[in-house]
Amino acid sequence: MITGNDPTSIEVLKELDAQSIRVRDIPAKYGITIDQSKKLSRYGKMLCLVNEHLSEIAITNAKALGFKIMALSDLFKQEDWEGLDDILSACDATTTRDTLKRLIDALVSKRETIDYYKSMAELRLNGTTIKKAELEKKAERLKELKESINASMGVLNNYDDATKKFLLEHIGLNGEDSSNSYVLIKRLDSGFMKRLKAIGALKYDKRTYSFLVRDIDLFVTELEKRVKKNSYVYWDYEREYKRTENSRYGPVLNDPYYSKSNKQSLVGDGLLEQMNSIEEEYKKLEEEMKQAEKEVRQAKKENVSSFIDAAIVSDAFSARDIKRHAEIQNKVGRWLFSQGYTGVGFEVTFPNGRRGDVVAFNDDKKIIMVEVKASKSDFTGDRKWQDYLEYCDEFYFCSDQDLTQWANGIEENLSRVNAGYLIVDGRSTQVKLEDCLEHPEIENRDKIILNIATSSAKKMIYGY
Secondary structure, rough: OOOOHHHHHHHHHHHHOOOOOOHHHHHHHHHHOOOHHHHHHHHHHHHHHHHHHHHHHHHHHHHHHHHHHHHHHHHOOOHHHHHHHHHHOOOOOOOHHHHHHHHHHHHHHHHHHHHHHHHHHHHHHHHHHHHHHHHHHHHHHHHHHHHHHOOOOHHHHHHHHHHHHHHHHEEEEOOOOOOOOOEEOOOOOOOHHHHHOOOEEEEEOOOOEEEEEEOHHHHHHHHHHHOOOOOOOOOOHHHHHHHHHOOOOOOOOEEEEEEOOEEEOOOOOOHHHHHHHHHHHHHHHHHHHHHHHHHHHHHHHOHHHHHHHHHHHHOOOOOOHHHHHHHHHHHHHHHHHHHHOOOEEEEEEOOOEEEEEEEEEOOOOOEEEEEEOOOOHHHHHOOOOOHHHHHHHHEEEEEEHHHHHHHHOOHHHHHHHOOEEEEEOOOOOEEOOOOOOOOOOOOOEEEEEEEEHHHHHHHHHHOO
């Protein structure tokens, strides 16, 4: 029997590779048909391409498969070396032509999954990049605002930012003084006030009912000393109330600001309010910028293919799971036939290009579809299952494990818990849950039934 790796085939392939024989001369020399000779010629060309483009393990497996590799001819025509390497690396001599077809489907599913995650990663990268750009613009606006405020502060620019902030909050200009002397506009801690008056930095003006700042440098020196010692500098109503509770002084006012008559802020009230919040904005902005930078770096570093291969695709290309998938399909097909579904097809193509694992119809033209899942990752990673609903009256997931446990953990698509569930246990197939999904009326019922019948006939004639 000529298989591509039998002794006769090996001898013919050697001569073809050495170009020492023509295809038309092979039958006379080796006693095989012209069709077998042509097939060996095509197979030899495939092996040359395998040797040129694929990995060592793929080359070894391709030779072990023999003529079965011709099931992958479309991938050779497309020069899809990456796909061929993936599939052939998962095969061995026992791999059937039917399994090779399933591996092609798995390759398509893998690439759809990778494309999905790539698009998600790109969206994330674009989103974080845009966010980073917006934050940078905001930072620039805050910088301009700060420069505008600094330009309005004159002599206060001699001090550090923390001191400037404190002075802006507490000191204004004396409107009745042509020299624009400084005056307190907000109350200070009473202990701090007492000290400032004692050293001559503050003086109460009875004429304007204001505390004049007589020496701004002296004021700042004392402020820095108290801040360094963690002494009180800010006015606090509760603290002041307790201090004066048993004193001869009158009640403490609860408004931290002095009367604004004859007083004005060093900068406009709007700018002052923004100055009071600018430090907080900067802190938040810095954190957001760090996070945005981290997200951009992470999005750029993510190797989509590697984590998809590790988390999902490895199961799809597992020879064990491919075999399990085929076994479950066949058991489901037999079960559907026993339930009165006389037309049972495998890998049935729908009008939207999707292919159903097992699709069947009965005498009433009722169409049922079963999507087989050999692993949890295959089930949880499936985002195309809803594309089948418009072509069937009932839809079921099926596995040899309890899929309902997997479905309950899928937060992003809880609707699949309403699908039907079948479980294959040994030789029996049982309905775990009935299909509770809403299905639209099938528009191309007769065409789908024809596709099921065609698939069934193909399976019987060709075995796949």
